[in-house]
């Protein structure tokens with residue numbers, strides 16, 4: 001039975017709750033169907049666990065921004081925690097409290113001190129792009145965006161990059177992509193107590209790999225010789241009795257940032273380049289703007305974005321259509337609260353449905369399809385509508401936004417300047433349907449790459 005004044009939702013079955021209402025492959029369409037039936041706030045039972053879904057800008061802002069602390073928790077009883085207790089020790093899945101606060105501050109400081117907002121991060125990204133370009137020129141671009149994003153964050157975390165053929169890194173990136181597909185499925189949303197044995201089996205298969213790479217993180221990531229984080233931050237704190245840091249936590253923290261910084265940016269680029277290939281007119285218009293603004297310069301810098309309104313609009317539209325983290329990361333209420341007139345008890349899981357905002361009717365000139373005009377005003381200037389929320393909102397909002405935006409800009413501009421990306425004639429009709437997971441990924445596709453004449 002739903003608690004008093006709880007958001008409405010479909011009838012529940014014993015044991016299953018509403019699991020039978022959700023498709024195992026891609027529940028996003030089911031969530032949309034339920035939104036149309038019950039409105040922008042509704043509830044579901046995942047097994048025995050109640051969950052509230054928030055859709056649309058208004059509901060999400062009211063909860064995550066206006067009632068920031070009330071909605072800043074993370075559920076601690078999902079199957080991931082059962083399998084891998086250390087998972088809540090990082091940043092992403094840590095519950096609201098002093099440890100999360102210290103780690104989040106630490107992460108923001110790490111990114112800032114290792115170059116975000118300074119030229120050094122741009123230089124790292126551009127240097128990594130030379131490897132990506134070399135790969136493209138020799139036609140071995142498989143997984144190139146994952147490799148590039150992984151190496152950019154690895155340089156911050158470990159002070160080093162990995163060769164694209166490095167076995168350890170290939171395995172880690174493979175585990176990231178596989179786990180990202182499992183972790184937000186309906187089965188994975190259910191509490192640990194309901195069907196724990198099924199989850200244990202399912203997750204052990206995929207998380208066995210993760211176990212290996214926790215060890216790798218300890219040896220690569222926390223090795224004082226290569227890891228600047230250890231020297232600069234961990235050692236000075238080791239004598240502070242109030243600090244929540246330890247070497248184990250640092251390896252979880254590195255894993256979190258590495259995962260968050262790899263599978264997100266790369267999937268956005270994969271989707272973006274799919275649309276650029278199949279919309280050659282949009283690609284050419286970007287190239288014309290890039291050629292004009294970069295004339296006489298050997299490389300792009302992040303500041304150039306202010307002179308490239310069309311490219312900016314295209315990159316934001318890439319993010320909107322890619323809908324890379326469709327259900328955000330799940331939140332939890334930290335106290336009894338209210339939203340949109342409904343009562344939500346403390347400890348309820350809350351899902352901010354970012355997907356619903358990125359295609360919300362009334363918020364976008366063109367909610368469907370690929371239209372950079374969503375981010376341009378009548379004068380052709382770049383504008384960012386309130387509903388552009390791919391990084392979520394409030395205190396748990398993505399802390400890598402600055403790095404992600406810099407990567408998306410520099411990678412897109414540098415590659416479009418050098419190459420023309422063509423949908424191969426024999427590739428048939430493009431399939432834009434994404435593969436569901438914590439992150440959405442386009443189905444694998446071929447791209448034809450031609451060197452452009454430099455202007």
Ligand code: HEM
Pocket residue numbers: 091092093094104107153256257260261262264265268324325328329330352390391392393395396397398399400401403404
């Ligand atoms: C296009 C790229 C990216 C997208 C779309 C994205 C999106 C998101 C979203 C939706 C969340 C959940 C926010 C919430 O719970 O309300 C999140 C959290 C997070 N992201 Fe990102 N992200 C991206 C890139 C990155 C990068 C490059 C990093 C690493 C530097 C990163 C690190 C994190 C971390 C650590 C969190 C957890 C924050 C917390 O719980 O306090 N993300 N991201």
